[in-house]
Amino acid sequence: MSILREIGGIYHPDKGTTFTVWAPEAELVEVVLHQPEKKTLPLQREAFGYWTGLAEDAGPGSLYTFKINKEIERPDPASHFQPEGVHQASAVVDHSGFEWTDQQWKGLPLEQLLIYELHVGTFTEEGTFEGIIHKLPELKDLGITAIELMPVAQFPGNRNWGYDGVYPFATQNSYGGPEGLKKLVNACHEQGISVVLDVVYNHMGPEGNYLNDFGPYFTDKYHTPWGNALNFDDAHSDHVRNYFFQNALMWLRDYHLDALRLDAVHAIYDTGARHFLQELREHVTQLADQQGRPYLLIAESDLSDVRLINPIEQGGYGLDAQWFDDYHHTIHTLVTGEVEGYYEDYGKPEQLQKALEKTFVYDGLYSEHRKKTLGTDASANPPQQFVVGSQNHDQVGNRMLGERLPQLVSFEMLKAVAGLVLLSPYVPMLFMGEEYAEEHPFLYFVSHTDPDLVEAVRKGRREEFSAFAWKGEAPDPQSEETFQQSKLQWSYHSNEQQNKLREFYKELIQLRKTAPALAKPSKQQMQVHMEDESLVLHLIHKSKEPYLYCLFNLSKQPQRVQLLTTEKDANWQPILHSADRAWGGPGIEQQEALQGQAEINLPAASVLVLQHQQ
Structure with missing residues (x-):
C-alpha cells in the first residue's frame, strides 16, 4: 500500500496553514494569498514534484490561489471550498472547528440500510443541506435508515446533477459549503440515519477543470465518453491516485460520512498489479482501524463483475457492495413493456426469478445490446452486497422527459413494484419522492457559462436518446425552468392517494425491519x-x-x-x-x-x- 502525501491548504490551529500542491513539471510555484492584503509566498520543491510552504497568517476563510511559473494563476486542485465558484480563489477550511455530537455513532451494517437517494438542489425548495435537515423527521417517519447524496463536490454554477464536479475536495457553495454538510451529517446521525456520498473518480467535468495546468492528471492511453481518462496507471499515476485516496479519506474522516458510493467504476481504467479500487479499500480500512468504526464502499458498475466485492485475499477488490441494475431493468421491462435501448436485453419473466436466485442475469451470457458476453456468477455472494431500486437518478433522469414510474404504470402497480424492492433479499434504495408517487419529473440540468459547452451538452443529450422510441423534445438542460420542474412538491400532505401510497411504503419498510x-x-x-x-x-x-x-x-x-x-x-x-x-x-x-x-x-x-x- 502506497504512502500518502497530504495536499491542499491544511490549517493547523497552532501554526497557520500549510499549502501543498503537486506540479511535477513546474519550474516555480507560489501561493498567492488574497487577504487581508494580497501577497505571494514562494513554495519549496520537494520529491516527486510536490511544492509546499507554511503561511503563518493564513487561517480559516483565507482566500488563495497557486501561481505556476509566474504565468498561470489557478485555484487549488485540492481546494476544500470555492466560495465564489470554480474559476475564483480557494478558501482555507478549518476541519477541527466543528462541534460534532455524534461521538457514539458507529454507522449501520449493510443489511440494516434502507437507502434514500436524493439530489440536494431539488429535494427541497431551498435546495440546501439545511433544507434536508428540516425534512429528516419525514424520512425518519418513513423508516429510512440511510440517505445517499448525489455528488456535492463543487461544480460550475448553481444547477447540476453533480457529475460535472471539478473540485472533488470542495463542498458545493450553493448547497451550504463544508459547514452545511457537516451540520447535515451530524443531524442525520442524531436521528440514527447513515449518510452515503456519491463520489466521482472516473472523470472530471469540463468547466473549471484546470488540472492539466498542474500535472499529468489525465492519460491518452484510454478514452472515455468525457475525453481522456484519469491517469491511474500511466507515468506519474502514483500522485493522481494519492489525490483521490486523500479525497475519499477526507470525506470519511473530516465529514464523518458513513459510506461512499463510487460512480461508474467501470470507467476507472487501471491495469496495474494493485487496482486503484483495491488500494482505496486498503486505505479506507486503515482509517477505519484508526477511527474505531467501519466505513462502507459501494460501487456502481455495469460489468456484473463480482471481483469488485470479493475479498482481496480471493483476488477481489474488497468493496462492500455494488449497485445491481439487472434487478431494475428486469422489473422495469416487465411492468412498462419498454424494451428499447439498453432494455432490449431484458423483458423476459424468467429473468426476474434468476435475478432473485442467482443475482446477475448476465452471468456469462451473450448480451444482444452490447454484442458481447457479459458478467460473472454472483450466486455465492450474500444479498447484502447488492443495492437495488425501481427508480434512481440515472434511470429516471436519463429518460428524455425525466418521467418517474407513476407516469408509466398504474397506481396499483407502483405498490407491487415497491414490494419487489422492499421484500427482496437485497439492500433496498428508494429515489426521492418515489414513496408518494411524486409527479414532477427529474430532468437533466446544468448551469454552464461557456455557450459552446452548453450547446455540446444539448447535442449530447439528443444523441443519447436516439436508441429509444421516446417522442417529444428534450427540455433544455441549461434552462432554470428545467431545474425548477425537477424539484419535489411534497404533495402527499394534501393528496389522499399519495398519502396512502406513502403509508403503504411505511408498512413495507416496517415489515422489512421487524420480520x-x-x-x-x-x-x-x-x-x-x-x-x-x-x-x-x-x-x-x-x-x-x-x-x-x-x-x-x-x-x-x-x-x-x-x-x-x-x-x-x-x-x-x-x-x-x-x-x-x-x-x-x-x-x-x-x-x-x-x-x-x-x-x-x-x-x-x-x-x-x-x-x-x-
Whole structure:
C-alpha cells in the first residue's frame, strides 16, 4: 500500500496553514494569498514534484490561489471550498472547528440500510443541506435508515446533477459549503440515519477543470465518453491516485460520512498489479482501524463483475457492495413493456426469478445490446452486497422527459413494484419522492457559462436518446425552468392517494425491519418461482421462522394462484395486501388463513404477503 502525501491548504490551529500542491513539471510555484492584503509566498520543491510552504497568517476563510511559473494563476486542485465558484480563489477550511455530537455513532451494517437517494438542489425548495435537515423527521417517519447524496463536490454554477464536479475536495457553495454538510451529517446521525456520498473518480467535468495546468492528471492511453481518462496507471499515476485516496479519506474522516458510493467504476481504467479500487479499500480500512468504526464502499458498475466485492485475499477488490441494475431493468421491462435501448436485453419473466436466485442475469451470457458476453456468477455472494431500486437518478433522469414510474404504470402497480424492492433479499434504495408517487419529473440540468459547452451538452443529450422510441423534445438542460420542474412538491400532505401510497411504503419498510425472515435474508434460504404466463411471482423467505410468503401479480388481470408449499398442514396468514382500501386499493375479500396448497385470487397488479403460522 502506497504512502500518502497530504495536499491542499491544511490549517493547523497552532501554526497557520500549510499549502501543498503537486506540479511535477513546474519550474516555480507560489501561493498567492488574497487577504487581508494580497501577497505571494514562494513554495519549496520537494520529491516527486510536490511544492509546499507554511503561511503563518493564513487561517480559516483565507482566500488563495497557486501561481505556476509566474504565468498561470489557478485555484487549488485540492481546494476544500470555492466560495465564489470554480474559476475564483480557494478558501482555507478549518476541519477541527466543528462541534460534532455524534461521538457514539458507529454507522449501520449493510443489511440494516434502507437507502434514500436524493439530489440536494431539488429535494427541497431551498435546495440546501439545511433544507434536508428540516425534512429528516419525514424520512425518519418513513423508516429510512440511510440517505445517499448525489455528488456535492463543487461544480460550475448553481444547477447540476453533480457529475460535472471539478473540485472533488470542495463542498458545493450553493448547497451550504463544508459547514452545511457537516451540520447535515451530524443531524442525520442524531436521528440514527447513515449518510452515503456519491463520489466521482472516473472523470472530471469540463468547466473549471484546470488540472492539466498542474500535472499529468489525465492519460491518452484510454478514452472515455468525457475525453481522456484519469491517469491511474500511466507515468506519474502514483500522485493522481494519492489525490483521490486523500479525497475519499477526507470525506470519511473530516465529514464523518458513513459510506461512499463510487460512480461508474467501470470507467476507472487501471491495469496495474494493485487496482486503484483495491488500494482505496486498503486505505479506507486503515482509517477505519484508526477511527474505531467501519466505513462502507459501494460501487456502481455495469460489468456484473463480482471481483469488485470479493475479498482481496480471493483476488477481489474488497468493496462492500455494488449497485445491481439487472434487478431494475428486469422489473422495469416487465411492468412498462419498454424494451428499447439498453432494455432490449431484458423483458423476459424468467429473468426476474434468476435475478432473485442467482443475482446477475448476465452471468456469462451473450448480451444482444452490447454484442458481447457479459458478467460473472454472483450466486455465492450474500444479498447484502447488492443495492437495488425501481427508480434512481440515472434511470429516471436519463429518460428524455425525466418521467418517474407513476407516469408509466398504474397506481396499483407502483405498490407491487415497491414490494419487489422492499421484500427482496437485497439492500433496498428508494429515489426521492418515489414513496408518494411524486409527479414532477427529474430532468437533466446544468448551469454552464461557456455557450459552446452548453450547446455540446444539448447535442449530447439528443444523441443519447436516439436508441429509444421516446417522442417529444428534450427540455433544455441549461434552462432554470428545467431545474425548477425537477424539484419535489411534497404533495402527499394534501393528496389522499399519495398519502396512502406513502403509508403503504411505511408498512413495507416496517415489515422489512421487524420480520425475522427478513432480518438477514439469504438467497439459499428462499424459494422463488415465476409463472411466465400469468406473471405471478412466488417469493418465500425461509431464513428464520415465521416464514414469509410474498405473492406478486405483475399482470394487468386478476390471477388464480395455487400456493407452492408441499406441507399439507401449512397455515399461512395474510398480513399485508396492496389491494386493501387502506392503501388506496380497490378493496379485497375477507382474507382467511390459507392451508397447504390452497388456491387464492390475486387482483391485477398486486402484492400479497402471508406469514407462516405454527
